[in-house]
Amino acid sequence: MHNQAELAYRRLRERLMDGHYNPGDRLTELGICEDLAMSRTPVREALRRLQSDGLVASTGRGVVVSSLSPQDMQHAMQLHGALDALAAKLAATAQHEGRLSPAQLGALKRASRNVEERAETSDAAGAWRANLDFHMMLARLSGNPLLEDALDRIWARFAIVSLSNVSRRTDLTPRQHDAIVSAIIDGDPQRAEAAAAEHVREAAEMYGEGHQDRRSGPSAL
C-alpha cells in the first residue's frame, strides 16, 4: 500500500512522534499539503486517521497536536500497565511452548541491552527511542497483533508529549527490563507478567513525582 493517503499518514505520524511537531501546534490542511507536496484529499484522510488514533484533536476549526494532561497520562499508563503485563505473559507462554525462535529471543535481549547502553549516554531522545523499541519488541513477541496495535497506539501518544521535553530526566528504569527478559527466557508467564506490571507501576510513580507539583492545576503540560 503505497498510495498518497497512506504515505501522508505515515509521514505525519513520523513527524508527530519524532518531535517535529509539538503538542498544541496547529496544523492546517493547506500547510501540510505544501509540506508533503500532495493534494488536500489524501491529507484529510490522514488527518482523520490520526484523529481516530488520538494523536491530533479537532478544535472545530482545524486540528491541533494532542497534548496529554496529567490525567490523560495517568489513564494511558494504567492501560499501558495492563497491556504490557499481558504481552509479557503471552511472550513467556510462547517461549514456554517453544514457539519463540532464537532470533526473536536474541532481538529481545539486544533491545534490552541497547536501552541500558543508551541510558548511560546523554542522548535522552535516543534512550527514549530504545526504550520504546524494547517495549514494542515485547509486544511483537506476544504474538497477538491486536495487542501489538493497542500498545502501538499508546506509545504513539507517549511519544508526542515525551519527545518534546526529553531534556528533563528521562525516568528510565532499564534494570527492570532484565527481570522481564529473564522471566520470558525461562518461559515463566506468571513472573513475566508480575515483572512487567511492576515495571510500569514504578514508571508511573516516577512520573507522578515529577508532576505532582502541578497536579491540581488544569492540563498545562
Add this chain to the structure above:
Amino acid sequence: MHNQAELAYRRLRERLMDGHYNPGDRLTELGICEDLAMSRTPVREALRRLQSDGLVASTGRGVVVSSLSPQDMQHAMQLHGALDALAAKLAATAQHEGRLSPAQLGALKRASRNVEERAETSDAAGAWRANLDFHMMLARLSGNPLLEDALDRIWARFAIVSLSNVSRRTDLTPRQHDAIVSAIIDGDPQRAEAAAAEHVREAAEMYGEGHQDRRSGPSAL
C-alpha cells in the same frame, strides 16, 4: 459534531454492529453514497476510520466487512480479558474511594439484572446486546476514557461476527456478572479484577469448545 462524515461513520458502524452487514460482505463507496444519500467524500472518510478500527478491511479493490478467524477471536479475547479486569479493578477502586455515585451503581446493577432477564428469553440478539451494555457500563465506571475506547473497539469487532450468528447458543454466563458487581459494590479491587478475569476466561473457554472442531483449518468463519 453533526457533519456528514461523522454521521456516515456512526450510521455505518451501527449497520455493521447490528448485523445489517455481514462479515465478508463487499462495500462499494457508490453503493453507500446512495444508501446514505451523501457524496463520496464523507463516505470515504468514514470508511477509513472504520478501517482503522479494524471493522472493515481493504482488499486492494474496495473494502469488505472484517471477519474474525478463530485465531483473531482468541487474540481479541486475550485483550478483552486484560482490559475487562483492569476496568473492574478501577471501578472497584473508584467505589472504594467513594467516587461512584449511587446512580452509577444503580445503572450497573440494572445492567447486570437486564442480562439475566434477557438470557432467559429466546431473544438471543437482545441478550447479546444486554451483555454488551453491561460490559460497556463497567468500562464507563472505570473512569478511564482510553480504556473505555479500547473496549469499545474490541466489542465492535465481536459484534460484527457475533450478531450474524447469534442463532447458535449465545454462551452467556450472566451469573458471573454478580461476582464482579458485588466486588465493585464492596470496593474490593482485587476481587473485582479476579472475577472479571475469570469471567472472560470461562467465556473464552466456552467459545473454544464451540469452535475447536475447525481449530486447525484456515480462517474460514
Add this chain to the structure above:
DNA sequence: GCACTCGACACTGGATGCAATGTATACGTT
C-alpha cells in the same frame, strides 16, 4: 483613546470531475 462593528480572508466540509486500474465477460482461436 478605546471599544464596537463591518468586511475581507483564510480555512474547512462537501461535491464532482478525471485518470488509472483491476475485473469480468465475450469473442476468437486451437
Add this chain to the structure above:
DNA sequence: AACGTATACATTGCATCCAGTGTCGAGTGC
C-alpha cells in the same frame, strides 16, 4: 469445447472547485 486474450465497465484514488463559516484586522463612532 476449453482456454487465452482483448475490450468494456465498474470502482477507486486524487485533484480541483464551490459554499459556508469563523477569525482577525481595520476603520469608525463614542
